[in-house]
Amino acid sequence: MNYTLDFAPVIEGLPNLLAACLGTFTLAICGMILAVIIGIGGVVLRQSTLAPVRWLVIGFVELIRNTPFLVQIFFIYFALPLIGVRLDPTPTAIIALGINGGAYAIEIIRGGVQSISKGQMEAGLALGLHKAQVFRLIILKPALRAIFPSLTSQFVLLTLTTSIASAISAYELTSVSQRIESDSFRSFEVYFTVTVFYLVISWLMMRLFAFFSARYFAYPVK
Amino acid sequence: MNEISSSKPEGQAMISMAGVDKWYGAFQALKDINISVGKGEKIVLCGPSGSGKSTLIRCINHLETYQKGEIRVGDIVLGHQAKSIDAVRREVGMVFQQFNLFPHLTVLENCMLAPMRALRLSKVEAESRARQLLERVRISEQADKYPAQLSGGQQQRVAIARALCMRPQVMLFDEPTSALDPEMVKEVLDTMIALAEEGMTMICVTHEMGFARQVADRVIFMASGAVVEQAPPAEFFSDPKHERTRKFLGEILGRH
Numbered sequence: 001m002n003y004t005l006d007f008a009p010v011i012e013g014l015p016n017l018l019a020a021c022l023g024t025f026t027l028a029i030c031g032m033i034l035a036v037i038i039g040i041g042g043v044v045l046r047q048s049t050l051a052p053v054r055w056l057v058i059g060f061v062e063l064i065r066n067t068p069f070l071v072q073i074f075f076i077y078f079a080l081p082l083i084g085v086r087l088d089p090t091p092t093a094i095i096a097l098g099i100n101g102g103a104y105a106i107e108i109i110r111g112g113v114q115s116i117s118k119g120q121m122e123a124g125l126a127l128g129l130h131k132a133q134v135f136r137l138i139i140l141k142p143a144l145r146a147i148f149p150s151l152t153s154q155f156v157l158l159t160l161t162t163s164i165a166s167a168i169s170a171y172e173l174t175s176v177s178q179r180i181e182s183d184s185f186r187s188f189e190v191y192f193t194v195t196v197f198y199l200v201i202s203w204l205m206m207r208l209f210a211f212f213s214a215r216y217f218a219y220p221v222k
Numbered sequence: 223m224n225e226i227s228s229s230k231p232e233g234q235a236m237i238s239m240a241g242v243d244k245w246y247g248a249f250q251a252l253k254d255i256n257i258s259v260g261k262g263e264k265i266v267l268c269g270p271s272g273s274g275k276s277t278l279i280r281c282i283n284h285l286e287t288y289q290k291g292e293i294r295v296g297d298i299v300l301g302h303q304a305k306s307i308d309a310v311r312r313e314v315g316m317v318f319q320q321f322n323l324f325p326h327l328t329v330l331e332n333c334m335l336a337p338m339r340a341l342r343l344s345k346v347e348a349e350s351r352a353r354q355l356l357e358r359v360r361i362s363e364q365a366d367k368y369p370a371q372l373s374g375g376q377q378q379r380v381a382i383a384r385a386l387c388m389r390p391q392v393m394l395f396d397e398p399t400s401a402l403d404p405e406m407v408k409e410v411l412d413t414m415i416a417l418a419e420e421g422m423t424m425i426c427v428t429h430e431m432g433f434a435r436q437v438a439d440r441v442i443f444m445a446s447g448a449v450v451e452q453a454p455p456a457e458f459f460s461d462p463k464h465e466r467t468r469k470f471l472g473e474i475l476g477r478h
């Protein structure tokens with residue numbers, strides 16, 4: 001083996017790669033926000049007194065968790081235009097990530113809600129609060145705290161899943177690096193650099209979650 | 223007629239239960255409950271474990287539904303519609319065996335939450351009310367701590383203050399001292415005694431017979447979902463009428 005490393009094309013493409021990291025961050029953060037909304041909303045609907053609403057949520061979770069993400073993103077990007085819904089790659093990727101992450105978040109957050117003692121709900125109701133107020137003001141925060149480590153790993157996974165959006169040429173790290181690689185044929189150097197970038201991005205995400213957790217869940221527990 | 227029974231209020235009862243039946247599936251947890259509690263009256267509800275004491279008081283604020291009979295609180299008929307349930311819950315405070323303080327809120331915030339959200343008090347009003355009641359249960363210096371930083375006895379006193387912040391007409395206590403270490407029972411009982419002396423209408427599920435003797439106007443004894451016997455404490459302890467009551471008293475007083 002006498003392969004000579006040549007990072008020149010990578011260095012030359014560095015501004016592009018860094019901008020692409022920002023693209024990856026954008027997809028990940030927007031996807032997560034959507035996933036949290038879907039997750040919490042799904043948990044609320046999952047407790048509905050109307051059985052068909054509950055079935056709809058269960059069906060959604062099962063559908064998303066038992067099909068490949070690549071197919072989901074292709075469905076939105078290539079199939080929906082046939083019924084008149086045409087989206088650019090970036091919004092497509094965000095929606096796909098949000099829906100996918102949301103389905104997992106529903107199950108995770110539901111576990112958190114179930115871990116809160118019934119006494120909390122009863123104390124809230126006895127104080128004259130309505131069920132929705134009890135959920136929002138009393139149950140939600142301790143429930144999120146209980147499952148926050150699982151949610152963190154799910155969202156780091158979501159961050160890495162953004163690379164699949166390269167299949168529809170969304171602007172993010174993997175697709176930009178593919179372009180540099182096919183122009184320069186420097187596969188090793190490009191993917192080595194990208195691997196390091198993803199590691200750093202994952203690490204930053206975890207720091208972000210740890211920071212948020214330390215702020216938001218600062219109250220002591222026994 | 224002794225002093226206690228003549229102190230029974232005239233006119234309308236604060237709480238009345240008439241012919242209340244409750245089932246959990248095929249199991250009947252309450253059987254034809256008929257109870258009337260006057261304004262300012264203090265009731266101690268006792269009976270063996272599983273006799274339906276918790277179920278009974280939880281029906282009064284509709285934490286449990288019932289299938290038959292009528293429950294009134296003041297002049298509100300507690301039906302099964304949201305409106306009357308809301309109205310009743312504003313008049314009835316409840317204290318639980320496990321305290322059930324909200325762990326993510328400070329003591330002060332625990333006390334302010336419901337007045338702000340259910341009574342729509344302003345933050346300033348809710349806070350001054352909360353501080354006043356924390357003072358009354360003698361725990362105002364802990365206002366900015368979180369529940370996990372307090373002892374069991376302190377937590378239960380906060381729970382009492384939190385319920386009182388709604389300015390309820392009635393307080394329900396479900397074994398408020400059963401989860402406490404023995405050395406903390408007294409501080410909670412003292413708080414309850416002080417509340418009783420201020421004229422609060424109270425129904426207390428408790429096996430603290432000293433408290434019953436000191437505070438109760440009437441002791442109600444339940445077994446197997448039915449009210450077996452009720453009498454002023456002096457009479458209840460010295461001259462129980464029913465075999466089951468005697469057996470229960472033998473067990474509970476024998477223990478002490």
Ligand SMILES: Nc1ncnc2c1ncn2[C@@H]1O[C@H](COP(=O)(O)OP(=O)(O)O)[C@@H](O)[C@H]1O
Pocket residue numbers: 246249251269270271272273274275276277278
């Ligand atoms: N959610 C429930 N489902 C079925 N049975 C219940 C439920 N809650 C209580 N019970 C039963 O009802 C009876 C009365 O319970 P409870 O009111 O808690 O008794 P107590 O407070 O006097 O110990 C018990 O036999 C108990 O097993």
Ligand SMILES: [Mg+2]
Pocket residue numbers: 275276277396397
């Ligand atoms: Mg009980």
